[in-house]
Amino acid sequence: DQQVKQNSPSLSVQEGRISILNCDYTNSMFDYFLWYKKYPAEGPTFLISISSIKDKNEDGRFTVFLNKSAKHLSLHIVPSQPGDSAVYFCAASGAMTTDSWGKLQFGAGTQVVVTP
Amino acid sequence: DSGVTQTPKHLITATGQRVTLRCSPRSGDLSVYWYQQSLDQGLQFLIQYYNGEERAKGNILERFSAQQFPDLHSELNLSSLELGDSALYFCASNPGQGRYEQYFGPGTRLTVT
Numbered sequence: 001d002q003q004v005k006q007n008s009p010s011l012s013v014q015e016g017r018i019s020i021l022n023c024d025y026t027n028s029m030f031d032y033f034l035w036y037k038k039y040p041a042e043g044p045t046f047l048i049s050i051s052s053i054k055d056k057n058e059d060g061r062f063t064v065f066l067n068k069s070a071k072h073l074s075l076h077i078v079p080s081q082p083g084d085s086a087v088y089f090c091a092a093s094g095a096m097t098t099d100s101w102g103k104l105q106f107g108a109g110t111q112v113v114v115t116p
Numbered sequence: 117d118s119g120v121t122q123t124p125k126h127l128i129t130a131t132g133q134r135v136t137l138r139c140s141p142r143s144g145d146l147s148v149y150w151y152q153q154s155l156d157q158g159l160q161f162l163i164q165y166y167n168g169e170e171r172a173k174g175n176i177l178e179r180f181s182a183q184q185f186p187d188l189h190s191e192l193n194l195s196s197l198e199l200g201d202s203a204l205y206f207c208a209s210n211p212g213q214g215r216y217e218q219y220f221g222p223g224t225r226l227t228v229t
Contacts, residue, residue, distance in 0.1 A: 034217055036220075043118065043120070043208075043221050102147065102171070102216075103174055105161070106158055107158075108158050
């Protein structure tokens with residue numbers, strides 16, 4: 001039962017352009033959403049997060065948008081740089097008052113390749 | 117560097133054997149989480165400990181167990197290993213205080229032959 005889905009396994013983008021990564025979820029009880037970046041042979045690195053009470057969060061080149069009615073979130077990276085080439089995972093957690101808090105549910109990941 | 121350490125980095129063992137994976141959380145973090153990443157299942161939550169006590173379980177097999185010690189490091193014990201247990205095992209810690217993000221270690225790659 002995959003509750004968090006990233007339907008695009010890969011994305012190729014030119015350096016300097018915008019990368020848009022998408023993520024859909026099915027569980028309306030999810031309260032918090034996170035994006036992680038992963039290089040080969042390393043653990044996932046936390047990038048940015050958003051609470052369900054917000055629709056946008058920005059941190060430098062990274063912006064996450066949340067559309068609760070559509071159960072959809074996206075990560076925008078502007079401008080894309082060669083060092084951004086990695087696998088990006090979307091993750092979701094239930095609220096702190098629920099049994100599902102802390103049990104991050106991950107999507108399958110999207111491989112981003114930034115070309116010069 | 118997330119501040120979470122895991123040892124060993126690689127582990128090769130035979131079916132039926134038992135192994136122990138070790139994790140040290142970031143300084144000050146009381147929560148430790150274990151995840152398994154396999155080719156067919158992706159990243160899956162296994163178990164959480166908070167300040168020495170088990171807090172939550174995911175789809176963790178009965179052959180697997182974990183504990184968190186008074187110094188807050190954690191160990192994941194995998195026994196009666198099967199070929200299908202070959203995977204990357206990640207440990208993560210959380211700063212608490214209302215924060216949701218988890219910081220992951222570099223992982224242990226387990227190969228069962």
